[in-house]
Amino acid sequence: MTLEVIECEEFKELSLRLGSLMENGELKIDERIASKGYLTATMAGGQIAFRTTRFVGTIPVTSKLAIKVTPRTSIANLTYMLVRSGVIPSAISGFSKGYMPRFVAAANVEKIYGRSLLDGAKSIAKRGFMKAYVKNANAPPWRGRFMASETVKRHASKGIRYRHEFDHSTLSATVIENISLKEALKQVRRWHLANDKKNPIVKEIDALLHDLWSVADWDGRRTDLLSELSQKVRSIPPQLAHYRDPLWAAFLILQSLLPEVNFDGFVKLDSLIIDVSKVFEAFIRRELTDRLWKQGYIVEDGNKRPGNFFVDGGGFTVHPDIVIRKDGAIVALLDAKYKTDPKEQDRYEVLSFMDAMNVAVGGFVCPANGVDTSRYLGSTATGKKMFGLRYDLASHDADAEAQRFSENVITMITGSHDFV
Incomplete structure (x- = not known):
């Protein structure tokens, strides 16, 4: 269909x-x-x-x-933004889409793809785990299929008598495909025990690992396992098509990777659903945090540390997206707006933040729209200065754009209007 x-x-x-x-x-x-x-x-x-x-x-x-x-805004690398923001996307388990075979290192991949891996492995378990003839590392002597050519090459040609080569192999489920599934499931289990131990997925994984008891644990280097898995996952035969999606999930989990989500491709994985507004806010905050500390500024999430709307309490609070401090005092507020042009209501909201937290400098951060640039918007009668800053999400040099933006934020704080 x-x-x-x-x-x-x-x-x-x-x-x-x-x-x-x-x-x-x-x-x-x-x-x-x-x-x-x-x-x-x-x-x-x-x-x-x-x-x-x-x-x-x-x-x-x-x-x-x-x-x-x-996205309504041109974004050069949404996966990079997603990873930098730390926001965990939703994965629609059982509904796959194609991704380009390009990946970005990320945390929390176990949470994103753990369910997909588990459901896929359960489906494999119902159909039976694949088996192959595996050479016995500690084969008993004088048993198995006699290998005349190997005997001649290794022993008889060298004048060695009474020594023979035998091929002793057994039909086993201990193959790279099953080993990879088992190792990835164990990794997902460890992540949940450390971060979300009450999640029912832990018991489901325990039951599946019991079914995988005959598959030996990997005792070599992780890089060697990944090297072998990368070859297997790209050439899965049609009769093992049910292995394809779970193995790709295992491949990403074992390397802590996320797929490049901007472009379609042939790697079938769960469709990731991304709240770009939330990603944009967290991404901007992360970039400023990593760069402004060198100048003595501390960047905070106002949603986690809200301010009082009224000086005498009253239970009402304000939640600016970005609070910038220096020497303990708040010097600027920024609100991330994932839209090309802030509305009048947005300006009132930021002004209320600035008034409630007694800050004279504040404004918006919006994606670049190809027309407006970062600029000074104006000053209110009470001396509140508002700015509109732009971040170019379409820039292919992510580091240079983040540095340019952080310099504009410092320009705003210091009262200059010479933005770059």
């Missing part, structure tokens, strides 16, 4: 005929996305209008139809 994929940009609307969403006379929306908020739907005139939200990725709607939501 061919899956139809329709492309749509973030925060856009897409109308589909009701008939295209019907199966056996019933309207069936994929259960994996029905309650996740990835899409909103309204019905009018025999059509269903789907509105994409802040999430990007390939989202299944029915068994025959998926919507590929693309």
Whole structure:
């Protein structure tokens, strides 16, 4: 069955005929996305209008139809942003899409692909783990298939008598494919025991590892295992197609990698659903944290350390995305807006943050739109100075762009208007 994929940009609307969403006379929306908020739907005139939200990725709607939501901003490397931000994307287990065979080192890959690996390994266990003839490292003497050519080459040709070569092998499940699945499952188990030990996936992995008891543990170097796995995973025969997706998941987990999500390719993995707004905010904060400390600035997440809206308490708080301190005092506030142009309400929000936290300098961080540049917006009657800063997500030199942006932030703090 061919899956139809329709492309749509973030925060856009897409109308589909009701008939295209019907199966056996019933309207069936994929259960994996029905309650996740990835899409909103309204019905009018025999059509269903789907509105994409802040999430990007390939989202299944029915068994025959998926919507590929693309970022509204040009992004050179979304995976790099994702890794730097530390935001964990959602993976739709059981729904795969193609990725380019290019990867980026990342943390928390066990959480992202652990379920996919486990479900795939369970499916393999039901069908039976593959076996192959494996040479016995400690073969008993005088047993197995006599190898005349090896005997001549190694012994008889050298005048050695009474010594023979035998090929002694056994049919075993201890093959690279099964070893890799077992090692990756053990890694996912360790991650959850350290970070989320109450997760039911731990018991599921324990049960599956029991089924893998006959597969020996890998006692060599991890690099050697990965080298052998990389060869196997690219040439899986059709009769073992059920091994393909779990082995790719194991390959990423064992190396702590994420696929490059910007482009489609042939590597089949779970479709990653990414909240780009949240990634953009955390990414900007991470880049500033790593660069401004050299000048004595400390960058904080105002969502984790909110300020009081009223000086006498009252229970109301403000949550700026980025709080910048120096020598213990707040010197600037920034709000990350993943949109090309902030609205009037956004300006009021930032001004309320600045007023509540008694800060004279603040503004927005928005993706570059090809027209506006970082600039001074103006000053209020009470002396609050507001700036609009731009970050070029389409830049192919990520380090240079991060450095340019951090210099503009310092320019803003010091009161200069000479942005680069």
